[in-house]
Amino acid sequence: AQSVTQLDSHVSVSEGTPVLLRCNYSSSYSPSLFWYVQHPNKGLQLLLKYTSAATLVKGINGFEAEFKKSETSFHLTKPSAHMSDAAEYFCVVSDRGGGYQKVTFGTGTKLQVIP
Amino acid sequence: DVKVTQSSRYLVKRTGEKVFLECVQDMDHENMFWYRQDPGLGLRLIYFSYDVKMKEKGDIPEGYSVSREKKERFSLILESASTNQTSMYLCASRIQGGTEAFFGQGTRLTVV
Numbered sequence: 001a002q003s004v005t006q007l008d009s010h011v012s013v014s015e016g017t018p019v020l021l022r023c024n025y026s027s028s029y030s031p032s033l034f035w036y037v038q039h040p041n042k043g044l045q046l047l048l049k050y051t052s053a054a055t056l057v058k059g060i061n062g063f064e065a066e067f068k069k070s071e072t073s074f075h076l077t078k079p080s081a082h083m084s085d086a087a088e089y090f091c092v093v094s095d096r097g098g099g100y101q102k103v104t105f106g107t108g109t110k111l112q113v114i115p
Numbered sequence: 116d117v118k119v120t121q122s123s124r125y126l127v128k129r130t131g132e133k134v135f136l137e138c139v140q141d142m143d144h145e146n147m148f149w150y151r152q153d154p155g156l157g158l159r160l161i162y163f164s165y166d167v168k169m170k171e172k173g174d175i176p177e178g179y180s181v182s183r184e185k186k187e188r189f190s191l192i193l194e195s196a197s198t199n200q201t202s203m204y205l206c207a208s209r210i211q212g213g214t215e216a217f218f219g220q221g222t223r224l225t226v227v
Contacts, residue, residue, distance in 0.1 A: 009155065032214045043119075044205065044218040051214055090157060094214055103216065105150075105158040 002027050004093045006106035014114045019063075019078040021109045023091035026072060033074040034092040035065055038108075044090065050074065061085070086113045118142070119219040121206050127225045134193040136222050138206030145211035147189035149173075149181065152203040152221070161204075164189055165211070196226045 007022040025031060035047040048059025055067040061084075065076045074091060091106040122137035140147065145166045150158040150173075160173030162181040170181050178200060182190040189208075193200055203223050207216040 006157075034215070036218075043220040044207075046215055049215060103148075103160070107155055107157040 002031075002093055002095055002102055002104050004091050004104050004106040006089075006091050006109050008109050009107065010110045010112065012112040012114060013081045015083055016080050019076070019081045019085065019111065021076040021089050021091075021111065023065075023074045023076065023106060024072055025074060025091070025093045027093055027095045029095040031093050031095040033065075033067060034094070035059065035063070035074075035076050036090045036092060037087045038090065039087045047076070047089070081111075081113045083113050083115065086111055119206055119208050119217050121204075121219040121222050123222050124220060125223050125225075127227060128193075128196050130197060130226055132193075132196050132226075134196050134224065134226075136191040136193075136204055136206075136224070138189045138191070138208075138219055139187050140189075140208035140217070141187065142208065142210070142217075143186065144208035144217075145186070146209040146213075146216075147183065148207040148209070148216065149179075149189065149191045150205045150207065151175070152205055158205060161191065196224075198226050200224065201226045 003026045005024045033050040036044040038044050048057045050057045050067045058064045063078045088108045088110045094103045119140045128134050148163045149161045152158050159175050164170045164183040180192045203221050205221045206219040209216040
């Protein structure tokens with residue numbers, strides 16, 4: 001079975017402070033993991049992806065995530081939040097369970113950045 | 116750049132109407148997907164298609180059907196729209212065997 005849990009539906013940070021968006025996953029196979037961002041009234045944009053190479057993955061706009069198999073986690077971080085980071089973020093797991101590439105989205109985390 | 120285009124950004128339809136949502140991709144991707152996005156529920160897969168004329172049910176197919184007559188186009192059909200189908204609908208495409216999906220801008224459908 002495949003699932004993904006985003007532990008916080010809303011996160012609020014001050015501009016210039018670190019961002020941590022938490023994601024835990026479950027997969028019976030070797031998963032690929034993604035973070036997507038969705039700005040208001042926009043489509044989804046890929047931030048970064050893990051596909052069994054380096055466990056620390058760097059993405060766009062200064063974001064990074066670390067794949068921790070022992071903790072089944074893929075948390076998204078950024079050292080210093082910008083106002084433009086305010087958006088909704090989705091953690092996604094993908095594996096080949098059942099013979100095809102199944103994809104499951106988390107329920108999303110809305111990031112608010114306070115000036 | 117991959118471009119996934121959904122024909123409408125906003126639609127308002129009446130209960131009982133037949134509704135067509137169109138999606139076109141320009142990168143010759145084999146796989147295409149339809150999701151609906153609702154607050155607090157994330158994206159849920161309605162249907163997907165591995166290739167032309169192929170379709171598979173996703174997690175919430177009830178009340179929907181799809182059509183894939185050409186590789187670049189994947190249509191979502193609401194046979195008889197209901198108010199509980201008011202939602203944001205997102206189309207995506209992906210190369211066969213790939214891991215990254217590319218998304219359209221979404222169609223916000225309101226059924227009144």
